Amino acid sequence: MKRQLTELLSLTGVHVKSQKQVDDILILEVESNSKKAVCPRCHKISSRLHQNHYSLIKDIPWGEKEVFLRVNRRQFKCEKCSLPFSEELNFVRKRQKHTVRYAQHITEQVVNSDLKSVAERNNLTESEVETMIK
Ligand SMILES: [Zn+2]
Structure with a gap:
């Protein structure tokens, strides 16, 4: 296992x-x-x-x-x-x-959407999303 x-x-x-x-x-x-x-x-x-x-x-x-x-x-x-x-x-x-790949996963979503909806979908705040997409 x-x-x-x-x-x-x-x-x-x-x-x-x-x-x-x-x-x-x-x-x-x-x-x-x-x-x-x-x-x-x-x-x-x-x-x-x-x-x-x-x-x-x-x-x-x-x-x-x-x-x-x-x-x-x-x-x-x-x-x-x-x-x-x-x-x-x-x-x-x-x-x-x-993780590094989690930040990549979020960045990819922002590219195809916007900060606010990505934050909501992933249970994050907008500023948390911002720090990940840098
Ligand atoms: Zn040393």
Whole structure:
């Protein structure tokens, strides 16, 4: 089941650890396949896990279901410069609450419609839509 969900999700470099459904919302807990990350300061590869840091990230819907990813953006401690750093995830930018492909999904809708109706259809505010189409 988890392997199939990982395949369906089709996000490179992560796997689904668990899934939960609450009404029309599907929550998938995902984790990076890699046990290592690269320090952004000195570019040394580190495998010293410092902290787990979970957040809920909105992803594109599956049919009628809203999808949220429970993402563990792990903090590592660099073995060379000893400073903690957060791993890079290719599908969600830092400090954002939605995946890169969700922003693309919204942008495509705005191209064919307008801000107000896209916001309503996706249960977002107009300003949230604006930040995604930049
Ligand atoms: Zn470092």
